[in-house]
Amino acid sequence: MxxxxxxxxxxxxxxxxxxxxxxxxxxxxxxxxxxxxxxxxxxxxxxxxxxxxxxxxxxxxxxxxxxxxxxxxxxxxxxxxxxxxxxxxxxxxxxxxxxxxxxxxxxxxxxxxxxxxxxxxxxxxxxxxxxxxxxxxxxxxxxxxxxxxxxxxxxxxxxxxxxSPKARLAARVRALTETRADAIAAHGAELRRIERDLHDGAQARLVALSMRIGLAKRAFDRDPEAARRLMSDAQNQAEEALTELRHVVRGIHPPILTDRGLVGAVRALAAGTGLEVTVRADSVEEGPRAPAAVEAAAYFAVAEALTNVAKHSGSQRATVELERLRKGVRAVVRDEGDGGAEEGEGSGLLGIRRRVAALDGVVSVSSPAGGPTVITVELPCVW
Structure with a gap:
């Protein structure tokens, strides 16, 4: 009753x-x-x-x-x-x-x-x-x-x-059109970033390396000691150029994702942030891995969210939760900072949304004044 x-x-x-x-x-x-x-x-x-x-x-x-x-x-x-x-x-x-x-x-x-x-x-x-x-x-x-x-x-x-089915189809087409435009914009921005990194980093060091090798060749007969110093500098330049190239490659698709999977890559990422980050990902560690594109999108979303925590939140602690859904993956990043995160150019949140939308995923941001800030990313995939 x-x-x-x-x-x-x-x-x-x-x-x-x-x-x-x-x-x-x-x-x-x-x-x-x-x-x-x-x-x-x-x-x-x-x-x-x-x-x-x-x-x-x-x-x-x-x-x-x-x-x-x-x-x-x-x-x-x-x-x-x-x-x-x-x-x-x-x-x-x-x-x-x-x-x-x-x-x-x-x-x-x-x-x-x-x-x-x-x-x-x-x-x-x-x-x-x-x-x-x-x-x-x-x-x-x-x-x-x-x-x-x-x-x-x-x-x-x-x-x-x-x-009606016709109206839902039209709405779906509009959403896909907007997503495609955002994906193209994000792709263009990524290409410009890679070009800038190569031009300002690896390319500059390779030019300096070529110049030092040329000077060493000219100085080899008349001043072997100077030639050895130039070759030593050239070796240092080569190592720095390799470091720059590795940085660029990590920005495209981190090798650690291929080697360790999403959970291992996120744990390594958390360890290098300088924050106290707790990673919970028991359900994701079990079973098959998500597609590479989904793992990459989730990884970069977590990376950007943790970067925002370190730069803007005022908090030294964060929590990352990775969860396997029935038809996808969910990543949640939470901090107890000042809150008030705004989505706009330069905030990083817009980049997350564009990258996730390209895979038909969704992003939600809750960041009231005074905190906490919670960024939730859901990416669809077939297991």
């Missing part, structure tokens, strides 16, 4: 929130009428995209409300309303997501009034059914129907708000 009461109580709260939203959508009819009249009169056509944005927010709130009850997310698939007014109006009219939201709102006007009419009866039904079951030891009658009503309302709303 206690479980039934709790479920009925949650269902009553759920239906009450749905009824409040229904009342709000009834008030929104005025906005829709003003927009329709203004659009037909042309002079108020600019209201159309703004109203569509409001409809999207209302539908988004309903999606979240329904997902909280069912436990299943309802995706959104909208065309972005950007550009000049004419383009925004055209997009708002042609977007199938707009039509789906308006269809849900129209249906909500039909079945939503039932929620408003029944709302005053639910508390009474709870009390009566509770007394019925508590005093007479009989099975509750009304309470299960309240839960079923909440289920039906959520099922209807979810079915109406779910984007």
């Amino acid at each position: 206690g479980r039934t009461l709790r479920q009925a109580g949650r269902a009553t709260l759920r239906l009450a929130l749905a009824a409040v939203m229904t009342f709000g959508t009834y008030l929104f009819v005025t906005v829709l009428l003003i927009t329709a009249v203004g659009t037909l009169a042309v002079v108020g056509a600019w209201l159309l995209p703004e109203t569509v944005l409001l409809v999207r927010r209302i539908a988004g709130a309903k999606r979240r409300q329904t997902a909280a009850w069912t436990g299943q997310e309802i995706p959104e698939a909208y065309e972005p309303l950007t550009g000049p007014t004419r383009q925004r109006i055209r997009t708002a009219v042609r977007d199938s997501g707009t039509l789906a939201d308006l269809r849900w709102m129209a249906a909500h006007y039909v079945y939503g009034w039932l929620l408003l009419l029944a709302l005053p009866l639910w508390p009474v039904a709870l009390v009566v059914d509770g007394v019925w079951a508590g005093l007479l030891r009989r099975e509750a009658v009304v309470l299960p129907w309240i839960v079923r009503l909440a289920d039906v309302e959520a099922r209807w709303s979810g079915a109406l708000l779910k984007p």
Whole structure:
């Protein structure tokens, strides 16, 4: 009985929130009428995209409300309303997501009034059914129907708000287009970095090495001692050039990833940061390795996050958690520093997001003022 009461109580709260939203959508009819009249009169056509944005927010709130009850997310698939007014109006009219939201709102006007009419009866039904079951030891009658009503309302709303396959495909194409653009931008930046490292590092040292060898050859017959000193300097230059080349290679794909795998590479990375870093990665150490591209993306994301910790957080401690998911890998870097991390050019977070997005992964950053800062990276892969 206690479980039934709790479920009925949650269902009553759920239906009450749905009824409040229904009342709000009834008030929104005025906005829709003003927009329709203004659009037909042309002079108020600019209201159309703004109203569509409001409809999207209302539908988004309903999606979240329904997902909280069912436990299943309802995706959104909208065309972005950007550009000049004419383009925004055209997009708002042609977007199938707009039509789906308006269809849900129209249906909500039909079945939503039932929620408003029944709302005053639910508390009474709870009390009566509770007394019925508590005093007479009989099975509750009304309470299960309240839960079923909440289920039906959520099922209807979810079915109406779910984007069409065409809309989801279009949204997927847009996401892939943006991801491809970010990947190309990240690739170009990486090529420029490699070129700069080679030009300023290894190439400069190799030029100096060639000059010293040339001087040593000219000095060999007349001043063997000077030639030996020049050859010694040339040897030092060669070793420094090799060091620079190894640094460049590590920036492309660290050899330690190939040798030790993601966990070993991250442990080595943590040991060289100068911070107190705790690495937890038991689940990743078991079973097959992730693809090389996934390991590299996770490694560089952790490296960039730890660099941010050392430079900006004010904390000397960090935690890295690597977790094997059913269809991917998750890396979480946490520090107890000052927080307030902002994503932008030069922060490193944008680079992480671009690298991860190129593999269809996701990045989330939580960094309130005062800390902690938590960076979570999820990369899909097939085991």
